[in-house]
Amino acid sequence: MRINRRVNGAFRVQPLRIEQGSLDVPATDELNWSRVLDAFDRARTQFIAAYPTAADYVLALEQRGDGIAPNRALTRTVTALIAAGRAEEAAQMADQAIAAGESGGMSSTVDVLKYLSAWAKGPQAYSDFRVSLKPTHDYSAMYETKRSDMSVDLSREHHRGMMDRHLHDMDGSDPWAIVLSARPPAGMEADFSRSRYLQAAGSAEAMTIEYCASGGAEIGAVSVRSVIGHRHESPGEHDVDIVLPRSVETISRHEVFTAQEAAEMFERFYRTDTIGDDYVLRPVEGYRADGGLIDLRLPPTRGQEHC
Structure with missing residues (x-):
């Protein structure tokens, strides 16, 4: 007792x-x-x-x-x-x-x-x-037909999380995206220079994954959000459409991921706050210290719906 x-x-x-x-x-x-x-x-x-x-x-x-x-x-x-x-x-x-x-x-x-x-x-x-036991990450799964999204906090020491199941369930609608954000170290306030998150949108068969991390001083930013891609010989064409509830994201073929690949990446990020060195990043947006945005997309994609 x-x-x-x-x-x-x-x-x-x-x-x-x-x-x-x-x-x-x-x-x-x-x-x-x-x-x-x-x-x-x-x-x-x-x-x-x-x-x-x-x-x-x-x-x-x-x-x-x-x-x-x-x-x-x-x-x-x-x-x-x-x-x-x-x-x-x-x-x-x-x-x-x-x-x-x-x-x-x-x-x-x-x-x-x-x-x-x-x-x-x-x-x-x-x-x-x-x-x-203190939470180290915030996790959200986004739905189109439900009234509210599912949001929970996770502690990497004790929770595997639900990423794998939600990634395999993604169909572009229910759920259509998940976001995993690392909290700043204990005692530090959250700000744009400490933004670090991984987000995926689309379906289990074809999804886009974006990674945000500190950096971008050369363009006046404190953090940068990038589209993740597989290593490839040439840039290729932006010829794959990722259908989202209210828009379409067009990306290169080497930037398309399946749920299985994404689950491994999300698990790695959850455990280490990194995605590893096996990928290339295409910056699409920078964040200034005051929260201002720097658009880095060249060429622009159709639709601007982000997680």
């Missing part, structure tokens, strides 16, 4: 079932709970006598199975180990389960095993863990 009150989320340590039974009572008889309560008190007293301490309770968990769900049993054992002073074992068990993709069950986006593991490692580890 002490751990429970310090965890940001809701989880339950499942009690150990120490005995079970039933009592048949004729429907015509008045209910008398004395026999049931007496049986409960007897079982409880016997259990406490056999396992009087938290360390003994851990032994009971190891010796007596009661058939609860594996994730609940895992949470119960880890919390019992912590209570018994076996924190190192608790952290090791939790970490092994996390690495294996298991969960402890918790109504939170960060599973309880991560909380318990950090708690078991001591105050500094738990403090560092709490810092790691």
Whole structure:
């Protein structure tokens, strides 16, 4: 319970079932709970006598199975180990389960095993863990037929995000675009010089991806938004139309991406805030420190709908 009150989320340590039974009572008889309560008190007293301490309770968990769900049993054992002073074992068990993709069950986006593991490692580890929960990115999926877009914040230490699913679902309408923005480092205010985001628009079969990052001092800008392309031998023609809900973006063939390629790029950006060195950038817009725009598009494209 002490751990429970310090965890940001809701989880339950499942009690150990120490005995079970039933009592048949004729429907015509008045209910008398004395026999049931007496049986409960007897079982409880016997259990406490056999396992009087938290360390003994851990032994009971190891010796007596009661058939609860594996994730609940895992949470119960880890919390019992912590209570018994076996924190190192608790952290090791939790970490092994996390690495294996298991969960402890918790109504939170960060599973309880991560909380318990950090708690078991001591105050500094738990403090560092709490810092790691702070959002590092903002994420949005845009829809044409829904009243509002979906927007959430993400922490790269704990969330894979939903980029892959949304990118594969994109059909130019629902959803038609996604945007992943990196937040500025802790303690720094957001401004145009720190703008860093990745956005895609179109469909899963053919989409355009744009990248915004700091730079552009030579043109009086503090950040630049560019269309991303594959490396290619020649510039090619702007001959591919990306149909958006209210406009059309025309780009070169080497600038067309599929959902699978985009998912890998978005995941890399999410983990590192970079897109890697395997692409070329075509600048289309610069941003001054005051938010003013510098149009860099040559030649202009048909339609100017951006994410």
